[in-house]
Structures are given as structure tokens and as C-alpha cells.
Amino acid sequence: MTEITGVIALQSDVVQARQAAREMAKNLGFGSADQTRLATAISELTRNVIQYADQGRYTITDKSDNGRIKVQVVVEDNGPGILDITKALEYGYSTGAGLGAGLPGTRRLVHRFTIESKPGQTRITVAMIKKISHS
Amino acid sequence: MKVPILRLKDILLTSIQIDLTDEDALEFQSDVLRNINETEAKGIVIDITALDVVDSYMARMLNETATMVQILGADVVICGMQPSVALTLVEMGRELIDVKTALNLEQGFEMIQHITENRGR
Secondary structure, eight states: OOEEEEEEOSHHHHHHHHHHHHHHHHHHTOOHHHHHHHHHHHHHHHHHHHHHHSOEEEEEEEOOBTTEEEEEEEEEEOSSOOSOHHHHTSTTOOSSSSOSOHHHHHHHHSSEEEEEEETTEEEEEEEEEEEOOOO | OOOOEEEETTEEEEEOOSOOOHHHHHHHHHHHHHHHHHHTOSEEEEEOTTOOOOOHHHHHHHHHHHHHHHHHTOEEEEEOOOHHHHHHHHHHOGGGOOSOEESSHHHHHHHHHHHHHTTTO
């Protein structure tokens, strides 16, 4: 099982995280659309960490099993947490200076999307999944 | 990291060839505005062929740059967007890109020439 972890503290970490996610998706056999979807999602999530929590971590894992390929990315931080998850997922809502497109947009890009958040601990897990066709 | 901006008569040409951090993107924005101002260019073509991620921040930066350039009195065409980037942007939210676009640099250059030639008529 391949796994890549990294710290999110600097703006350059956002770039590194999205490139690493794309690389993993590519290596596992995802097409360019899914690679871009995942890289964009990770870019949004890691930027949020810097903006709202100062720093955090990401973990990109190959979760492929029989019959499907799956790449999972966990982005977590120990920041203040997301007070109202329902509102945070509404398009156009932002407590910061953003457009409010990041989180709801990210959810639309990936196949699996989970948020767990309380003060001091936020963890967002996303995944892309593709069935392997035997031709 | 600097993105070079070239001048061809009264049109500026620039191509973003590297994965920009947010800070790089802001620096690029102010470089574009300063160049427009200094060269008195009528328009600018921004080539994003090499950008494989345009997230909500980058999209906003590109939109704002276009608006700022227009307020200065010049025009902007963005060209070369990757199909998977276009797809991702539309899936994220329709209004993320609200700028004149062209398929490639050649068409982008033709478009900006056409726009600037027909200005004020």
C-alpha cells in the first residue's frame, strides 16, 4: 500500500500536495479529468487549512482493492473547527475572505467526501474511485 | 517566481508555465497591471496551457485581473485552458470563470487584435 504524507504550513505545501495527489491518481490509472478533479479538490482543502487553521497534514493513500482503484486523501488540522458544516457546504457561504466555492465545489469533484469537525480537530476525507474493466 | 510578459506591438503576451502559489499568482497580477500601465498596451493574452489546476482561488485571481485590466482601459483574453480544467471549473461552479477565452495562443492573439481594433467604434 502506497502512502504519502506531508505537512501543510506554507503556500508551497498547497502546490506540493496537489501535485502529489495528481501523481498518485495518475500512477493508479485515473484519467486526466479525475486527476485534475482530485488535484483541484486537494488544492482547495489544503488552502483552507492554511487560511483557517494555520497548519495541518495531508495523507494520500492507495486504497485499491479487487476490482477497483481508489485513492484517498485525508486533510486534517487542529484549528478552530468548522462551526456549521451544513452552512460551510452551501455554495457562496464563507466566514473568511473566500468566494465560498471551495468546500461545496470540492464535494462535487470527488466520489467520496466526509467531514468530521469539532474545535481543535478537523478531518476531511475525500476519495476517487474507478472500477477496473477487464477487457 | 516571475512569469515573463512579452510585448508584440500594442499587445502583451504572457504564458503561465509553472504551478503558481497564491502569492506568485498575486505577484503575476500586479506585474500584468504594471506592464499594461507602463507599455500602454491595448490588450493582453494570458496563455494557461501549462496550468493543470485552476482552483477557486486561481479562477478568482484570473477574473479579477481581467476586470482590473479592463478598468485600466485594456482588454484580456485567456487562452489554452486544458479540457480537464474547464470540466473541473464547471463542475465546481458555473460562474468561476467570466473572462473572454480562446482555444489556443494563435486564436487568442487574433481575438485580442479584433477586440482592440474595434474599440471605441
